[in-house]
Amino acid sequence: MNLLNKKTVEDLNVQGKRVLVRCDFNVPLKNGVITDENRIVAALPTIQYLIKNGAKVILCSHLGKPKGEPKPEFSLAPVAVRLSEKLGCEVVFAADDVVVGDNARKAVAEMKDGEVVLLQNTRYRAEETKNGEAFSKDLASLCDLFVNDAFGAAHRAHCSTVGVASFVEESANGYLMAKEIKFLGNAVENPVRPFVTILGGAKVADKLNVIENLLNKADTLIIGGGMAYTFLAAKGYSVGTSLLDAEKIDYCREMLVRAEQKGVKLLLPVDCKIVASFPDPIDAPIDFEVVNADAIPADKMSLDIGPKTAELFANEVKLAKTVVWNGPMGVFENPVLAEGTIAVAKALAQTDATTIIGGGDSAAAVNTLGFGDKMSHISTGGGASLEFLEGKELPGIAAMSDK
Numbered sequence: 092m093n094l095l096n097k098k099t100v101e102d103l104n105v106q107g108k109r110v111l112v113r114c115d116f117n118v119p120l121k122n123g124v125i126t127d128e129n130r131i132v133a134a135l136p137t138i139q140y141l142i143k144n145g146a147k148v149i150l151c152s153h154l155g156k157p158k159g160e161p162k163p164e165f166s167l168a169p170v171a172v173r174l175s176e177k178l179g180c181e182v183v184f185a186a187d188d189v190v191v192g193d194n195a196r197k198a199v200a201e202m203k204d205g206e207v208v209l210l211q212n213t214r215y216r217a218e219e220t221k222n223g224e225a226f227s228k229d230l231a232s233l234c235d236l237f238v239n240d241a242f243g244a245a246h247r248a249h250c251s252t253v254g255v256a257s258f259v260e261e262s263a264n265g266y267l268m269a270k271e272i273k274f275l276g277n278a279v280e281n282p283v284r285p286f287v288t289i290l291g292g293a294k295v296a297d298k299l300n301v302i303e304n305l306l307n308k309a310d311t312l313i314i315g316g317g318m319a320y321t322f323l324a325a326k327g328y329s330v331g332t333s334l335l336d337a338e339k340i341d342y343c344r345e346m347l348v349r350a351e352q353k354g355v356k357l358l359l360p361v362d363c364k365i366v367a368s369f370p371d372p373i374d375a376p377i378d379f380e381v382v383n384a385d386a387i388p389a390d391k392m393s394l395d396i397g398p399k400t401a402e403l404f405a406n407e408v409k410l411a412k413t414v415v416w417n418g419p420m421g422v423f424e425n426p427v428l429a430e431g432t433i434a435v436a437k438a439l440a441q442t443d444a445t446t447i448i449g450g451g452d453s454a455a456a457v458n459t460l461g462f463g464d465k466m467s468h469i470s471t472g473g474g475a476s477l478e479f480l481e482g483k484e485l486p487g488i489a490a491m492s493d494k
């Protein structure tokens with residue numbers, strides 16, 4: 092699939108047309124209040140472009156997991172309010188339990204050019220996650236054109252990301268989607284080298300395909316976080332009570348060999364921060380020691396990379412022209428065990444290289460540390476960005492019209 096060959100919103104003639112936009116408004120809510128509006132802000136450029144160019148803008152999104160039933164706690168009503176503040180214009184909320192119901196039809200029929208309607212949570216409909224034809228047709232009946240701007244849901248073939256595209260005149264990627272494709276796509280398929288990738292997080296098993304794909308693309312693969320210990324075990328080190336995926340030791344051994352054969356530099360921790368037991372609660376004060384990676388005592392667990400490793404990884408980042416980072420280097424939820432993750436985040440913040448954060452925990456860590464604006468791109472989709480790094484085709488992008 093040539094991702095860069097897909098139509099974007101600017102390729103559509105939107106004046107006077109009813110344009111359905113699939114956004115990712117899956118924002119965190121606490122007691123009905125939006126606690127992080129990043130996803131709403133990220134959706135604004137496409138919506139503003141459509142308003143300015145005289146489209147009738149119909150927005151849809153999922154929020155949480157209502158599992159195919161109308162559940163008030165997953166209503167998009169708070170998003171409509173916040174969105175209208177951000178846009179500085181009214182956003183009519185069509186509160187239909189069936190998403191495309193009387194309210195939505197009436198609101199759309201009454202729209203003038205440049206006006207905005209938001210539909211109810213698409214996952215109120217059971218067909219949504221099964222890509223059922225009836226709901227796809229319902230959505231398509233409201234619009235002439237379809238724009239997908241929900242990168243965070245692009246790895247799912249649902250009615251509102253894929254199905255609807257078959258029943259409209261034309262479909263295209265929005266600005267956010269195009270930006271994600273540009274950064275992630277170029278990094279993986281056409282990186283400015285040296286291309287350094289940093290993987291962390293809890294388990295090797297979660298990222299098997301990512302490791303394999305990146306071994307074919309990257310110049311250097313850095314492995315930290317909980318997944319590093321299975322690699323250290325594969326090197327024959329004792330890892331004490333650290334996180335270990337015993338079934339994947341052979342796989343890691345194979346990856347070490349493959350890296351060597353391909354001339355990919357594969358870096359693992361050389362020292363570790365060890366503790367007696369996992370902190371409970373996770374951010375509780377905790378005593379630690381630093382030991383070399385081949386000297387973890389049998390009764391201790393490593394929960395962060397040590398300072399020598401942090402320096403080693405940071406130095407490698409300095410040599411890079413493109414860096415992709417996914418997953419924390421340690422149990423960053425605890426301040427004592429966040430230092431490795433902070434060191435890597437700092438190294439990325441200080442380099443002139445193109446720096447891409449693969450969403451999820453790493454994106455949260457970078458934003459919390461205040462380095463967000465120092466990164467070239469922070470992906471809005473954890474799962475979708477991982478599938479991108481695995482080299483998989485994302486159905487939500489594949490379904491858009493070719494140029």
Ligand code: ATP
Pocket residue numbers: 291292293294297316317318334393394395417418419420421422423424449450451452453454473
């Ligand atoms: P991202 O969201 O950036 O893609 P991720 O969410 O996929 O990363 P996970 O696989 O969910 O990453 O792992 C993140 C979790 O891994 C964090 O909660 C962190 O505490 C934990 N973790 C990191 N290092 C260790 C370690 N050494 N031992 C145990 N858990 C660890």
